[in-house]
């Protein structure tokens with residue numbers, strides 16, 4: 301999926317000057333090609349993807365019959381619920397604290413990271429898929445958040461495009477308070493509409509023994525892994541305890557370091 305022959309950057313229809321400059325800037329930054337929107341249909345191949353700078357300067361990735369875009373709505377709903385009833389399985393398992401630096405190895409569309417950012421000092425995000433990385437990294441810094449907490453949280457996030465398996469090998473011992481890993485489910489929930497746009501580009505890597513050892517090595521407090529109740533990870537590795545509900549079908553496995 302990552303083998304793109306060329307990377308096209310364009311704008312939405314009838315762009316303003318700011319959109320055009322940004323599309324050109326991104327084409328340069330990512331070694332891509334800027335194509336004026338009015339010429340796109342003449343050059344675009346049937347199965348090609350392209351990045352679009354919208355009027356609000358967020359970035360979409362589009363293809364023939366789909367669109368990947370950034371939106372913070374899920375995080376917003378989750379924080380509101382948490383503030384109301386003190387319940388969110390991610391927060392209950394990671395237990396983020398004010399000065400924590402959290403490593404999110406599977407950044408995706410960043411909804412977990414945005415929620416974590418409300419509680420902690422910094423979130424470092426790793427994303428292996430280039431289209432997901434570009435859409436989220438470039439949109440996160442330009443999105444006009446209406447809620448101050450979301451804006452402040454987005455400013456605490458740094459995202460890198462890499463396979464986390466390589467990234468964690470290079471990190472020194474105890475360098476992050478918590479390490480979080482939320483890989484694509486082995487047994488997907490197709491009704492999960494927030495995940496659907498990701499599926500085309502996502503990396504489907506499985507956590508292996510070396511990965512888990514590295515996650516434990518580089519964390520100071522804990523490692524949290526999210527998976528479906530029936531995924532094989534629960535038979536392969538030992539966790540200290542699980543957080544989650546059978547009803548949701550999703551479990552957060554926690555390994556405490558101290």
Ligand SMILES: C[S@@+](CC[C@H](N)C(=O)[O-])C[C@H]1O[C@@H](n2cnc3c(N)ncnc32)[C@H](O)[C@@H]1O
Nearest residue numbers: 406408409410411412427428463464502503505
């Ligand atoms: C289930 S989604 C994560 C959703 C995310 N927690 C959120 O709140 O939006 C999994 C993401 O991890 C990425 N991913 C999977 N394996 C990876 C790897 N080895 N390195 C980096 N990213 C990976 C996928 O491309 C996908 O975007």
